[in-house]
Amino acid sequence: MKTPQIEAAWKGTAACRNCAIRHLALFSELEETDFQHIHLPIEELHFDAGAQLYGLDEPARAVFTIRSGMVKLVHVQADGTQRIVRLFRRGAVAGLEALVRPSYEHIAICVQPTEVCRIPREVIGQLQAETPRLHRRLMEKWYEALSVADDFLTDLSTGSARQRLARLLLHLTAEQPEQPVRLFTREDLGAMLAVTLETASRTISEFKRAGLIREIAHNLVLCDRDGLMAAARTD
């Protein structure tokens, strides 16, 4: 496994009020007066691909709202094997366990250049005490995480490798069907689909030959969603 390295550059305190993705984020329901209760800096950070947001058993001092890019959440099993259990994209919140646990229980690594807002746990605590508007939103984010976990893990753990890969690509193109998708390393693909990297590679090749995906640049593909839907159904 690659040794992850934080390469963050501080870009200044976030302007939460005018945040472009606020409607997606944790603070969507907050009102003007609520922001006065924020007394710790919320940092806007940039991470390069491969950089680590947080690691297993690190002190959990903040949650992260993803502004752009993509983060893989890696679950480490008792025997040391790793499985990617979730992908965080724009609007998602990573590291919610900071609100209830002393340390992180996963590894969060960027698979693309990623912009995040780092919100100290104390900020959430203060806001929660002051405004009930955050409660509902927080619970929604908890449920979102749970729901995504169930979907991700069942969709990508059952059926043939063909079906799993098809479902993953459909998942990745669900929001912007016409946009190309950046593929992961075959090792990451394997860790998502619970197959070996060789099988991941073979299945990608097969999809290319079948015209289900078309590579327009290195590891950047356009997806035939109709074809993939058929592949996701029939083995």
Next chain:
Amino acid sequence: MKTPQIEAAWKGTAACRNCAIRHLALFSELEETDFQHIHLPIEELHFDAGAQLYGLDEPARAVFTIRSGMVKLVHVQADGTQRIVRLFRRGAVAGLEALVRPSYEHIAICVQPTEVCRIPREVIGQLQAETPRLHRRLMEKWYEALSVADDFLTDLSTGSARQRLARLLLHLTAEQPEQPVRLFTREDLGAMLAVTLETASRTISEFKRAGLIREIAHNLVLCDRDGLMAAARTD
């Protein structure tokens, strides 16, 4: 799939203050005065094995605290296939989505005779508005659900059928190692391990022959946890 049927018998309003499992449950942090804010009945209900707590797309009007017994949470995939994604046991809270969604998004079915407390969503809402003590507890329960989901789904979706079954049995005996475990139907076992019922049956038989489990009554087994730990590691 069996057609589930609700066979609940009302046993009277729960005495939350003196609840035997309150230290595990949602209301552990509540104080005497908090209970005055409960204006809707919290029912203690009994369900037989096979009975359904709630179903997919049913109006979500309550959460359920499990007092005893066991409940399987069934996730229905887009193509209709079902997978068991979690098991609820004593102290767990089922149906948390009632707090953020209009309807349930899973099926919850008892696999054993089960005692639950049915807490209307409005009760949680009222209490949340009145006392901040519930917030933290609620978030802990959310995280518990998320954490269990990750563990359950990764442990039981990777490795050989032998490893998965071993991990499941270890999971079931984690709290009371010496106690016998009631096995599930082979169909349910398959739906947990993401294998066919035949493979589940064969693997159970193999474990019996190897002495990893010893059947002391119909579908009731004693587990050799050391042996199972070895089986969970080495394929």
Next chain:
DNA sequence: CGACCCCTTGAGGGCCTTCAATCCATGTGG
């Protein structure tokens, strides 16, 4: 007693894993 349900066991075949070799792009140093 027969119907039914669940469980068990067998045989064949397909898919994935494992081990291994090769290819390709990138970057480094002589």
Next chain:
DNA sequence: CCACATGGATTGAAGGCCCTCAAGGGGTCG
């Protein structure tokens, strides 16, 4: 400029595990 090392991706071959289809066993209930 090129040789070489490196890391990822691809492809091949052999073998094993699990799925599918099928038949039969054992318990319960009308």
